[in-house]
Amino acid sequence: MNTHTLTPYEAPRIGVFVCDCGSNIAGHLDCPDVAEYAKTLPHVVYVKENLYTCSEAGIGEIKKAITEQNLTRVVVASCSPRTHQPLFSSSCAEVGLNPYLFEMVNIRDQCSWVHMGTRDAATQKAKELICMGVAKSAGLEALNEIESSLIRKILVIGGGIAGLSAAQALGDMGLDVILVEKTASLGGLLQQVHQLDSGVMAKEALSQIIDDVRSQSNITCYTSATVTETGGYIGNYDVKIETQTGLVEEQVGCMVVATGAVPLIPEGILGYDGRQVISLMQLEQLLQRDKLDAKRVVFIQCAGARTPEREYCSRICCMIGVKNAMLIKDKYPLTDVRVLYRDMQMYGTHKEQMLWDARGKGIRFDVYTPDNPPEVENGKVTFFQAVTGKTQELDADLVVLSTPLVPRNDSGKLANMLRVPTDQNGFFLEAHAKLRPLDFAADGIFVCGSGRYPATSTEARTQGIGVASRVAAILFKEKLVKSAIVAQINPDACVGCMACLPMCPYEAITYNRDKRICEVNEVLCKGCGNCAATCPSHSAMLRGFKPQQLLAQIGAA
Amino acid sequence: MTKDILVLGGGIAGIQSSLDLAEMGFKVHLVESLPSIGGKMAQLDKTFPTNDCAI
Numbered sequence: 197m198n199t200h201t202l203t204p205y206e207a208p209r210i211g212v213f214v215c216d217c218g219s220n221i222a223g224h225l226d227c228p229d230v231a232e233y234a235k236t237l238p239h240v241v242y243v244k245e246n247l248y249t250c251s252e253a254g255i256g257e258i259k260k261a262i263t264e265q266n267l268t269r270v271v272v273a274s275c276s277p278r279t280h281q282p283l284f285s286s287s288c289a290e291v292g293l294n295p296y297l298f299e300m301v302n303i304r305d306q307c308s309w310v311h312m313g314t315r316d317a318a319t320q321k322a323k324e325l326i327c328m329g330v331a332k333s334a335g336l337e338a339l340n341e342i343e344s345s346l347i348r349k350i351l352v353i354g355g356g357i358a359g360l361s362a363a364q365a366l367g368d369m370g371l372d373v374i375l376v377e378k379t380a381s382l383g384g385l386l387q388q389v390h391q392l393d394s395g396v397m398a399k400e401a402l403s404q405i406i407d408d409v410r411s412q413s414n415i416t417c418y419t420s421a422t423v424t425e426t427g428g429y430i431g432n433y434d435v436k437i438e439t440q441t442g443l444v445e446e447q448v449g450c451m452v453v454a455t456g457a458v459p460l461i462p463e464g465i466l467g468y469d470g471r472q473v474i475s476l477m478q479l480e481q482l483l484q485r486d487k488l489d490a491k492r493v494v495f496i497q498c499a500g501a502r503t504p505e506r507e508y509c510s511r512i513c514c515m516i517g518v519k520n521a522m523l524i525k526d527k528y529p530l531t532d533v534r535v536l537y538r539d540m541q542m543y544g545t546h547k548e549q550m551l552w553d554a555r556g557k558g559i560r561f562d563v564y565t566p567d568n569p570p571e572v573e574n575g576k577v578t579f580f581q582a583v584t585g586k587t588q589e590l591d592a593d594l595v596v597l598s599t600p601l602v603p604r605n606d607s608g609k610l611a612n613m614l615r616v617p618t619d620q621n622g623f624f625l626e627a628h629a630k631l632r633p634l635d636f637a638a639d640g641i642f643v644c645g646s647g648r649y650p651a652t653s654t655e656a657r658t659q660g661i662g663v664a665s666r667v668a669a670i671l672f673k674e675k676l677v678k679s680a681i682v683a684q685i686n687p688d689a690c691v692g693c694m695a696c697l698p699m700c701p702y703e704a705i706t707y708n709r710d711k712r713i714c715e716v717n718e719v720l721c722k723g724c725g726n727c728a729a730t731c732p733s734h735s736a737m738l739r740g741f742k743p744q745q746l747l748a749q750i751g752a753a
Numbered sequence: 754m755t756k757d758i759l760v761l762g763g764g765i766a767g768i769q770s771s772l773d774l775a776e777m778g779f780k781v782h783l784v785e786s787l788p789s790i791g792g793k794m795a796q797l798d799k800t801f802p803t804n805d806c807a808i
Contacts, residue, residue, distance in 0.1 A: 630800045669776035 208334045211242040211267040215249035215274035224308040225318040233323045237330045250280045259291045269333040273301040273326050294338035301329035331752035335745045339680035342718045346431040347449040348671050356384020358645025359454030360405050361660025367412040375417045382406050390483035393519045429720045430640030431676045450640045450667045457601035457646035465500045467572035473595040490593035494577045497537040499597035508621050510600030510650040514541040517598045518554050525557045534560045601650040624648050634663050681740045682721040689735035696727035764792020
């Protein structure tokens with residue numbers, strides 16, 4: 197690749213592309229006039245106005261000009277770098293121009309959009325912005341992307357259905373997996389569940405997956421084990437695992453958090469006694485052991501959930517409640533089964549139908565309101581019928597409290613160790629609710645299952661398999677490649693004052709005790725520039741935004 | 754065995770699958786019946802709860 201770092205005697209050849217963005221820019225300022233002006237700027241040898249620079253035609257113009265005009269710098273004056281910088285710089289790279297010799301000027305968000313109706317002033321501002329961009333581009337340096345090695349091994353923390361599914365899928369892809377489970381057996385919460393709503397017994401479904409995971413030679417399972425220490429970065433994590441046979445040290449490329457959640461034990465809620473008033477997981481175990489003995493069963497939904505101390509909806513308890521109400525009614529048709537609820541949360545393809553089927557089987561659903569919650573005492577459930585406005589009393593041999601899943605009490609500790617966030621309820625928090633639902637913001641760490649949010653077994657399995665895909669997208673590569681826009685600290689100028697250390701949000705800077713200077717880990721650095729702005733000796737600098745580059749830009753203003 | 758992959762449907766699910774598979778090094782053929790990819794999400798303005806621009 198032609199790097200085009202200039203010798204002191206060589207003048208840059210700058211090409212400027214002015215984008216109309218349809219009428220987004222051209223509608224509010226005089227683009228042809230701006231383009232004419234750009235031709236007068238120092239070192240500018242080529243200028244082109246495009247209807248849409250980001251279109252295939254516009255990209256073609258850039259590539260053609262780089263080749264034919266022998267451009268050594270490209271400036272595009274258009275929208276925000278957040279939208280199209282990657283497209284433009286990679287297009288430069290395709291025809292042999294180092295992608296870091298590209299500069300973008302925002303004449304849309306920062307000019308035409310905010311100065312609508314003042315055409316002359318907007319045109320003048322666009323000219324000045326381009327003048328600044330051109331001045332900066334002249335001083336840009338060719339940079340090489342940072343490469344680091346990858347360890348094709350994954351640590352999965354948690355051996356429930358989510359972690360098992362992730363391990364199984366990763367194992368199937370031929371990757372090495374270390375699965376760490378805190379308890380003595382694999383399977384997680386599903387081990388306590390009787391029958392799934394598909395009719396399959398939970399233990400049977402689970403044992404198939406566990407057998408498969410156990411049989412894969414590239415999956416190592418540690419039970420009664422915990423991860424005690426993690427360090428390093430994407431592609432190269434060092435982890436320590438406390439196992440039954442002693443401490444194990446491993447190196448992995450990615451980590452998956454699949455630690456699940458625990459059912460709330462409803463102490464002090466609605467007369468819970470663990471015998472006649474039980475939790476939904478206790479009912480699962482009664483059904484599992486075929487020990488149910490009740491003629492009148494009352495389910496109370498939202499027991500301990502959606503309250504001031506626990507505001508979230510646990511989502512899965514309505515479906516578990518209806519599933520078990522139907523199981524009881526099917527097996528013992530003469531049993532009187534009633535469900536007291538606030539709102540029914542029955543989402544997905546079959547669950548809504550399940551609710552109608554349950555009503556059809558003679559299960560009675562009554563709504564209650566949170567300001568008038570049911571009361572349970574001496575085998576009687578009293579509740580205020582919101583629809584009729586009357587207080588009703590039900591005899592009950594068994595009351596089932598549908599309690600929510602709550603975060604593990606040690607999930608905060610794990611979050612601190614991995615440096616990943618949790619939400620206001622204590623569940624792990626993904627990088628983006630819509631676009632990155634399985635990723636943490638920290639590169640190379642992923643989340644699946646109820647550790648993120650109460651999930652059905654289907655959802656937990658889907659997420660586990662999804663995580664495998666996210667991990668494979670990283671680990672199937674030859675090496676890790678990341679942006680060269682990272683900080684560098686001049687070792688000769690650094691006095692080791694450590695002012696930059698607390699400013700780095702990614703803990704990418706460490707203090708070297710032998711050399712008494714601060715050093716940047718380029719793989720961890722995200723190029724935010726905090727250290728460069730803080731450094732009193734100007735020894736920390738951000739590549740692509742060095743003082744001389746920024747001063748040239750400011751000087752042109 | 755040919756290792757190219759056909760993804761039917763260019764909405765957010767199809768696009769994300771294609772991207773992940775391409776990152777893994779597979780050649781992906783993404784087929785969409787409409788003139789542009791993006792599906793339902795491309796018709797949304799903002800997404801809840803972050804208010805990010807959907808497109």
